[in-house]
Amino acid sequence: xxxxxxIILALVAAGVIAVILRARKKGACADCAQGCSCDHAKHGAxxxxxxxxxxxxxxxxxxxxx
Amino acid sequence: xxASQLHVALAGNPNCGKTTLFNLLxxxxxxxxxxxxxxxxxxxxxxxxxxxxxxxxxxxxxxLSPYSPEEVxxxxxxxxxxxxxxxxxLDATNLERNLYLALQxxxxxxxxxxxxxxxxxxxxxxxxxxxxxxxxxxxxxxVMISALRNTGIDELIAAAKRAAAAKHAVPEHxxxxxxxDVLDKIExxxxxxxxxxxxxxxxxxxxERDEAATKLINPTKEAAAAIEQIIAQCEADCDxxxxxxxxxxxxxxxxxxxxxxxxxxxSKMSVSEKIDRVVTNRILGLPIFVLIMWAVYSIATSAxxxxxxxxxxxxxxxFGDGFELFGMAFPSIPxxxxxxxxxxxxxxxxxxxxxxxxxxxxxxxxxFIPQMFVLFVLLSFLEDCGYLAxxxxxxxxxxxxxxxxxxxxxxxxxxxxxxxxxxxxxxxIENEKDRRMTVMTTxxxxxxxxxxxxxxxxxxxxxxxxxxxxxPLFYFLGVIAVIVSGVMLKKTKLFAGRPTPFVMELPAYHFPSxxxxxxxxxxxxxxxxxxxxxxxxxxxxxxWFLMNFGVYEGAFGFLPEITGGLEEFTSYSILAMIGTAIGxxxxxxxxxxxxxxxMSISGLVAKENLVGIASTILAVGDDxxxxxxxxxxxxxxxxxxxxxxxxxxxxxxxxxxxxxMGTIRAQMNSAKWTAIAIxxxxxxxxxxxxxxxxxxxxxxxxxxxxxxxxIVIAALMLFQIFRPMPHWAWDxxxxxxxxxxxxxx
Numbered sequence: 001x002x003x004x005x006x007i008i009l010a011l012v013a014a015g016v017i018a019v020i021l022r023a024r025k026k027g028a029c030a031d032c033a034q035g036c037s038c039d040h041a042k043h044g045a046x047x048x049x050x051x052x053x054x055x056x057x058x059x060x061x062x063x064x065x066x
Numbered sequence: 067x068x069a070s071q072l073h074v075a076l077a078g079n080p081n082c083g084k085t086t087l088f089n090l091l092x093x094x095x096x097x098x099x100x101x102x103x104x105x106x107x108x109x110x111x112x113x114x115x116x117x118x119x120x121x122x123x124x125x126x127x128x129x130l131s132p133y134s135p136e137e138v139x140x141x142x143x144x145x146x147x148x149x150x151x152x153x154x155x156l157d158a159t160n161l162e163r164n165l166y167l168a169l170q171x172x173x174x175x176x177x178x179x180x181x182x183x184x185x186x187x188x189x190x191x192x193x194x195x196x197x198x199x200x201x202x203x204x205x206x207x208x209v210m211i212s213a214l215r216n217t218g219i220d221e222l223i224a225a226a227k228r229a230a231a232a233k234h235a236v237p238e239h240x241x242x243x244x245x246x247d248v249l250d251k252i253e254x255x256x257x258x259x260x261x262x263x264x265x266x267x268x269x270x271x272x273x274e275r276d277e278a279a280t281k282l283i284n285p286t287k288e289a290a291a292a293i294e295q296i297i298a299q300c301e302a303d304c305d306x307x308x309x310x311x312x313x314x315x316x317x318x319x320x321x322x323x324x325x326x327x328x329x330x331x332x333s334k335m336s337v338s339e340k341i342d343r344v345v346t347n348r349i350l351g352l353p354i355f356v357l358i359m360w361a362v363y364s365i366a367t368s369a370x371x372x373x374x375x376x377x378x379x380x381x382x383x384x385f386g387d388g389f390e391l392f393g394m395a396f397p398s399i400p401x402x403x404x405x406x407x408x409x410x411x412x413x414x415x416x417x418x419x420x421x422x423x424x425x426x427x428x429x430x431x432x433x434f435i436p437q438m439f440v441l442f443v444l445l446s447f448l449e450d451c452g453y454l455a456x457x458x459x460x461x462x463x464x465x466x467x468x469x470x471x472x473x474x475x476x477x478x479x480x481x482x483x484x485x486x487x488x489x490x491x492x493x494x495i496e497n498e499k500d501r502r503m504t505v506m507t508t509x510x511x512x513x514x515x516x517x518x519x520x521x522x523x524x525x526x527x528x529x530x531x532x533x534x535x536x537x538p539l540f541y542f543l544g545v546i547a548v549i550v551s552g553v554m555l556k557k558t559k560l561f562a563g564r565p566t567p568f569v570m571e572l573p574a575y576h577f578p579s580x581x582x583x584x585x586x587x588x589x590x591x592x593x594x595x596x597x598x599x600x601x602x603x604x605x606x607x608x609x610w611f612l613m614n615f616g617v618y619e620g621a622f623g624f625l626p627e628i629t630g631g632l633e634e635f636t637s638y639s640i641l642a643m644i645g646t647a648i649g650x651x652x653x654x655x656x657x658x659x660x661x662x663x664x665m666s667i668s669g670l671v672a673k674e675n676l677v678g679i680a681s682t683i684l685a686v687g688d689d690x691x692x693x694x695x696x697x698x699x700x701x702x703x704x705x706x707x708x709x710x711x712x713x714x715x716x717x718x719x720x721x722x723x724x725x726x727m728g729t730i731r732a733q734m735n736s737a738k739w740t741a742i743a744i745x746x747x748x749x750x751x752x753x754x755x756x757x758x759x760x761x762x763x764x765x766x767x768x769x770x771x772x773x774x775x776x777i778v779i780a781a782l783m784l785f786q787i788f789r790p791m792p793h794w795a796w797d798x799x800x801x802x803x804x805x806x807x808x809x810x811x
Contacts (some may be wrong), residue, residue, distance in 0.1 A: 004410035
């Protein structure tokens with residue numbers, strides 16, 4: 001296996017690892033129609049309302065209301 | 067909250083243009099839909115022209131009484147103390163209805179600016195709104211705007227900043243003097259801790275016996291008893307319940323406002339009403355919908371269409387023989403990469419990985435971009451111009467006949483783009499049973515990602531010359547699957563109950579703004595491209611590994627090498643082993659080869675992945691999904707056309723991609739219900755595939771035990787569809803109707 005092979009395989013492996021890390025960080029939202037272009041994607045895993053459920057969103061928004 | 071920041075909340079009725087205004091103010095591309103419930107939760111972004119202003123888009127609501135999750139979310143946010151000013155957006159063409167919420171928001175005591183949206187339509191209709199008089203009566207500045215045409219926006223922001231500086235507002239509208247006296251008495255009984263600006267709001271809420279407000283205020287026992295006595299006395303005097311008394315008073319105020327501030331042009335039938343007489347006609351509505359959707363899918367996929375020509379170019383030139391531009395010859399992508407790999411001295415293994423794995427898989431998916439673009443141009447136009455909202459109305463008639471609600475069709479319209487927001491849109495359904503059932507069936511509707519699968523199937527079935535008519539059939543297969551499932555499930559104890567009442571405002575037809583139209587298209591196409599270079603790239607690498615490595619004569623390794631160049635080396639691969647182990651499940655459906663099984667599994671990652679993996683497995687590396695070579699190789703995996711159709715039906719109806727499954731899990735908020743939903747989808751898909759294959763074989767004169775099974779299942783399904791609704795089916799729903807529609811049951 002030559003140096004070119006090693007470089008290409010390393011690049012491909014890095015690409016696959018990056019995809020896995022992205023999916024881990026952003027959850028399945030990495031693959032929805034918004035394709036992580038929505039606001040929630042910036043805030044990491046669990047920030048996507050699609051994955052939270054409306055009640056949790058409502059609870060969070062209601063938190064601290066006096 | 068930093069002192070220099072200004073928090074602006076956007077509130078308003080569903081479908082009055084809040085998200086359009088939000089996008090315009092912030093430069094965001096939040097999803098704008100022409101049906102209620104599109105904004106799921108609050109969205110925040112900074113004002114494009116002034117980063118110190120944070121704009122929050124709230125879900126559309128009709129009142130601040132917390133019956134639905136959207137109302138809870140909006141009210142809690144407004145009362146949280148975070149917003150410095152509220153922009154209360156009103157659809158100026160439906161002012162009377164929109165003022166009901168506006169009055170309540172003004173009562174909150176927050177600084178409010180009233181924005182009358184769709185000013186252009188008001189002008190076009192010949193109506194006149196006296197904004198100065200309206201402003202005096204509401205006690206808040208009023209600005210005429212058009213979010214779609216970008217008019218009046220600067221004035222609105224300036225008014226919001228001025229109003230925020232005032233810190234609070236005092237509602238000017240008054241109810242009947244007897245009710246005002248009652249509210250005054252309640253105000254005096256409120257704890258001293260309630261600020262002056264909020265006392266009126268809480269007095270009204272306590273009068274309405276609003277439990278959440280009472281809990282927050284927590285009056286003393288004596289005060290609570292006194293308040294209850296005041297309310298009871300008022301109810302006895304008015305011979306009505308407290309909530310209805312306040313609602314009646316608000317409508318009386320609105321009637322006075324309308325009388326004083328609005329001059330309606332002599333009523334004549336608007337263009338929208340004229341179109342609706344045809345489009346939503348009792349008899350013509352459904353055939354028109356079928357014709358339009360047929361045309362959409364035909365145009366997107368037919369051989370002569372622009373999208374197909376684009377895909378052909380990608381196939382023949384970009385991933386084929388190369389192309390010429392301005393007299394210069396350019397090599398194809400695989401050609402160029404192959405040249406680079408050869409020049410670098412790459413080994414057979416690496417060349418195979420890059421060309422047969424990554425380029426073939428990702429290229430096959432990318433090849434569909436022109437077709438996807440055309441599909442989304444058409445679907446986005448239908449949505450933005452207001453037609454798809456009419457479809458929900460038309461389908462309500464069809465659904466109601468079977469005991470379903472038209473409300474269930476809105477998520478399905480959203481799901482034509484992607485199943486994730488489709489499943490998410492089910493939260494607008496208050497009835498928990500209907501909501502669960504809609505979650506289970508929404509992803510039957512083909513999303514954009516299924517278009518490449520449909521194109522591959524129709525190519526294998528009939529070839530490109532006649533392909534145009536096949537594609538809509540798969541769309542209607544999804545619609546029929548939804549209706550059949552709904553009818554059958556509604557007659558089971560799990561889902562029985564009266565259909566949810568469906569009230570919906572139909573927006574006026576309008577030509578979409580180019581920005582909004584383009585955002586819709588770009589959002590979907592860019593997500594598709596992003597997926598190709600992320601999740602599909604990763605899965606093609608994994609599948610290439612599984613397909614090129616395996617055990618041959620007791621040795622594990624790179625099969626093309628250890629088999630000595632054996633043509634059928636993939637039969638010894640890990641993927642072949644996995645596919646063969648699972649493949650028996652699909653024997654009755656007519657496809658059991660490891661290749662087809664592997665494709666079906668790969669579709670769970672992302673549906674378009676099926677085409678990418680087909681291209682990788684079938685070793686037609688430089689061909690995209692519309693290539694005749696790929697169709698031929700793909701068709702060769704099946705013994706009959708019936709088996710191809712069964713494969714298509716199974717893959718289009720079975721469990722959606724992982725992203726959609728994750729959303730189903732979140733919305734069901736129950737492992738049991740998630741398993742039921744995914745299990746039902748897979749089971750239903752398997753049964754449809756079985757019937758297609760077995761009835762096709764029966765027509766060819768082939769009879770087997772599976773034919774009997776298919777006939778028995780078909781008979782049971784027909785029985786369940788046509789038997790009358792059981793007597794117990796509509797008895798137990800009343801308690802459920804008011805149940806929270808959120809994810810948690």
